[in-house]
Amino acid sequence: MTLGSVPPKFKVSIDRDQCMDCGRCIENCSYGVYRREGDKILIESRKCTACLRCVAMCPRDAIDITEKPIDYRPHPVWTREAREDIINQARSGKIILSGMGNAKDLPIIYDRLLLDACQVTNPSIDPLREPMELRTYIGKKPSKIKFRKTESGDVELETKLAPNLKLDTPIMIGHMSFGAISLNSQLSMAKAVAETGTFMGTGEGGLHKKLYPYQDHMIVQVASGRFGVNIDYLERGAAIEIKIGQGAKPGIGGHLPGEKVNEEVSKTRMIPFGSDAISPAPHHDIYSIEDLVQLIRSLKEATEWKKPIFVKIAAVHNVASIAAGIARSSADAVVIDGFRGGTGAAPKVFRDNVGIPIEVAIASVDQKLREQGVRNEISIIASGGIRNSADLAKSIALGADSIYIGTAALVALGCRVCGNCYRNLCPWGIATQRPDLVSRLDPEVGAMQVSNLIHGWTLELSELMGAAGINSIESLRGNRDRLRGYMLDEGMLKILDVLPAGA
Amino acid sequence: MKTVGIDAKGMHYTPLNQKIRAAVADGAEEIILDNVLGQRFIGDGLRGNVRIIINGVPGGDLGMFMSGPTCIIHGNAEHAPGNTMDSGMLVIHGSAGDAVAHSMRGGKVFVKNNIGYRGGIHMKQYEVDARPILVIGGTAHSFLGEYMAGGLVLVLGIGKEKAMTDRGIGSGIHGGEIVIRGEVDDYLLGVGAKKFEFTEADLERIAPIIKSFCEQFGYDPAEFLDTNYTRIGPASSRPFASKYVWE
Numbered sequence: 153m154t155l156g157s158v159p160p161k162f163k164v165s166i167d168r169d170q171c172m173d174c175g176r177c178i179e180n181c182s183y184g185v186y187r188r189e190g191d192k193i194l195i196e197s198r199k200c201t202a203c204l205r206c207v208a209m210c211p212r213d214a215i216d217i218t219e220k221p222i223d224y225r226p227h228p229v230w231t232r233e234a235r236e237d238i239i240n241q242a243r244s245g246k247i248i249l250s251g252m253g254n255a256k257d258l259p260i261i262y263d264r265l266l267l268d269a270c271q272v273t274n275p276s277i278d279p280l281r282e283p284m285e286l287r288t289y290i291g292k293k294p295s296k297i298k299f300r301k302t303e304s305g306d307v308e309l310e311t312k313l314a315p316n317l318k319l320d321t322p323i324m325i326g327h328m329s330f331g332a333i334s335l336n337s338q339l340s341m342a343k344a345v346a347e348t349g350t351f352m353g354t355g356e357g358g359l360h361k362k363l364y365p366y367q368d369h370m371i372v373q374v375a376s377g378r379f380g381v382n383i384d385y386l387e388r389g390a391a392i393e394i395k396i397g398q399g400a401k402p403g404i405g406g407h408l409p410g411e412k413v414n415e416e417v418s419k420t421r422m423i424p425f426g427s428d429a430i431s432p433a434p435h436h437d438i439y440s441i442e443d444l445v446q447l448i449r450s451l452k453e454a455t456e457w458k459k460p461i462f463v464k465i466a467a468v469h470n471v472a473s474i475a476a477g478i479a480r481s482s483a484d485a486v487v488i489d490g491f492r493g494g495t496g497a498a499p500k501v502f503r504d505n506v507g508i509p510i511e512v513a514i515a516s517v518d519q520k521l522r523e524q525g526v527r528n529e530i531s532i533i534a535s536g537g538i539r540n541s542a543d544l545a546k547s548i549a550l551g552a553d554s555i556y557i558g559t560a561a562l563v564a565l566g567c568r569v570c571g572n573c574y575r576n577l578c579p580w581g582i583a584t585q586r587p588d589l590v591s592r593l594d595p596e597v598g599a600m601q602v603s604n605l606i607h608g609w610t611l612e613l614s615e616l617m618g619a620a621g622i623n624s625i626e627s628l629r630g631n632r633d634r635l636r637g638y639m640l641d642e643g644m645l646k647i648l649d650v651l652p653a654g655a
Numbered sequence: 656m657k658t659v660g661i662d663a664k665g666m667h668y669t670p671l672n673q674k675i676r677a678a679v680a681d682g683a684e685e686i687i688l689d690n691v692l693g694q695r696f697i698g699d700g701l702r703g704n705v706r707i708i709i710n711g712v713p714g715g716d717l718g719m720f721m722s723g724p725t726c727i728i729h730g731n732a733e734h735a736p737g738n739t740m741d742s743g744m745l746v747i748h749g750s751a752g753d754a755v756a757h758s759m760r761g762g763k764v765f766v767k768n769n770i771g772y773r774g775g776i777h778m779k780q781y782e783v784d785a786r787p788i789l790v791i792g793g794t795a796h797s798f799l800g801e802y803m804a805g806g807l808v809l810v811l812g813i814g815k816e817k818a819m820t821d822r823g824i825g826s827g828i829h830g831g832e833i834v835i836r837g838e839v840d841d842y843l844l845g846v847g848a849k850k851f852e853f854t855e856a857d858l859e860r861i862a863p864i865i866k867s868f869c870e871q872f873g874y875d876p877a878e879f880l881d882t883n884y885t886r887i888g889p890a891s892s893r894p895f896a897s898k899y900v901w902e
């Protein structure tokens with residue numbers, strides 16, 4: 153091998169004065185960094201992924217991990233990453249896969265949008281004293297409603313309302329499938345959404361029996377592989393989501409390697425034990441917008457028009473026109489997944505280069521739907537790199553009805569965004585099916601952490617709204633007047649339909 | 656046997672399906688639909704053991720998500736009959752459109768004549784005893800059994816000099832098998848598909864399916880049991896495994 157090895161990414165060291173030799177680092181590291189030889193703990197730094205499990209478990213704070221202990225000669229063009237990708241491909245001749253979301257250092261638009269608050273002329277509202285209306289309905293809204301008088305003189309609604317999901321807070325958890333993540337992770341999140349009055353997605357992995365008690369809070373997904381999809385599954389879900397695309401890898405399909413398909417995953421996905429689960433790039437019964445209508449209606453017809461149907465697309469260049477088509481296709485909600493969306497595995501060239509930011513996608517979709525007078529026909533759910541309640545508030549002000557979080561929920565479960573989800577070794581018991589690792593995550597504790605996160609964001613959202621003198625989420629939605637752009641160029645401000653700070 | 660008749664003339668698919676469901680709930684064992692003309696989604700998500708006789712031409716996604724019933728279609732069928740079907744049977748006395756038996760997980764689809772493109776695409780098998788079966792009396796267009804992950808596609812080529820003349824057979828196939836009567840030219844095979852020897856044991860295995868197909872359409876099975884077949888399966892059960900390398 154003329155290329156030799158590349159420098160290790162991390163250097164792990166133990167402060168031997170502090171160390172009490174308890175061995176927890178050896179037990180906890182599933183990547184095999186630590187081992188005992190005689191009375192000494194040896195370290196193999198090259199194996200470290202910086203998942204920080206050992207650091208979290210070390211009772212003495214004795215572990216130190218430094219990044220890039222040996223770096224290349226600095227160069228603005230030939231970054232470490234550029235060089236190492238070439239070395240990797242020179243060795244393999246293959247497509248490079250990577251984990252988690254877009255890792256490029258591109259500006260984050262959320263951070264260049266500022267929220268408004270009241271001063272003097274209109275008073276802010278104290279959410280402690282005044283009720284804050286955060287309830288959100290996801291689904292079609294009638295453009296007008298008709299009433300009729302009954303014989304007894306009561307007034308009755310005559311318009312037939314489409315089924316909607318009722319959310320107590322506009323935060324939902326997006327689709328992460330059983331297979332990609334562990335059952336304990338799904339259970340933790342399911343308990344959390346049931347407790348906080350919101351919903352989560354099943355992902356394309358079917359619905360495990362243990363999640364049946366939470367099915368009224370689950371959005372079942374129908375993706376191109378149709379794994380786990382049968383009439384029973386469709387009827388159990390509170391809503392059904394057709395996955396067309398995903399922000400982390402727009403335009404391509406998915407692939408769950410056979411190693412991750414154990415007995416339980418096989419049963420839930422309804423595929424043979426140990427077989428690869430391949431989701432083709434397109435749905436092979438959808439080659440046009442007319443075909444999409446047909447799939448939506450087939451799902452509605454199968455479930456007797458009782459469930460809202462969502463369509464999830466990746467945010468790509470023509471997202472606004474595509475969403476306008478979806479709005480006319482009898483879908484009840486469109487989910488837009490921005491280019492920072494997370495994933496267990498995606499070709500790196502897609503993850504880092506294909507798609508557009510969620511912020512501009514929300515703005516242009518909302519704008520287009522309003523222009524065409526069909527905004528009420530469909531709800532907008534935004535996802536892909538939403539990190540905190542400020543991103544949430546800004547998403548809603550740009551025009552979203554609600555958001556999906558993904559990575560944020562995993563971080564609440566312990567994930568440290570190490571990006572090694574594909575290896576089935578997640579030391580936090582999240583992206584793994586290995587029973588000893590999965591058992592590290594207690595669903596009761598996990599549920600508390602995730603619902604704490606949802607509560608925290610919800611409180612912050614109420615405070616932000618109160619400060620802006622807004623007491624209902626409806627008044628924040630699409631209210632771009634409460635946003636100002638900071639260090640954004642004119643073209644971007646125009647797309648976002650936001651004024652620059654100071655204006 | 657309790658039989659219910661429904662006149663579908665001019666009826667939209669939703670009330671039609673509501674009537675079918677109501678009849679099934681009411682204990683009907685046979686439902687006869689007359690004047691069917693393009694109504695989609697007939698039997699969509701329907702459960703039970705009912706037998707539905709469809710007189711006319713049903714629209715797309717016939718028997719989608721269906722779990723149990725048998726539909727006998729006296730006419731052609733449109734796009735994707737048997738789409739994501741779980742169990743049950745469709746017997747089509749005519750031809751069918753594209754994506755027949757798309758993603759079907761169990762049950763049988765028998766088509767007397769021809770089918771369009773992408774027949775049996777992404778068909779998959781879960782349990783050993785519930786494998787999906789698509790039998791085509793005539794021929795199929797391109798991409799037959801594409802992405803197939805399990806089950807059986809059988810093409811009899813009745814009345815044809817060659818059972819298959821379109822390309823892309825089994826492209827991306829990673830499970831299941833495609834059995835075609837007679838010889839299949841190599842250039843018709845898709846990427847990832849490979850020919851295997853068709854043995855006596857294979858014939859024994861598919862003989863009951865051939866007999867059941869012939870019984871439905873009134874053919875003599877003898878000529879299909881004494882003939883050559885080509886068996887096509889995956890060159891690898893992990894067609895994409897060698898495409899990627901980790902970061």
Ligand code: SF4
Pocket residue numbers: 166170171172173174175176177178193206209210211212213214215
């Ligand atoms: S976990 Fe910390 S204290 Fe325990 S052996 Fe490892 S470095 Fe030492």
Ligand code: SF4
Pocket residue numbers: 203252562566567568569570571572573574577578579580582583
């Ligand atoms: S979920 Fe993935 S990124 Fe997070 S800690 Fe586990 S392996 Fe690392």
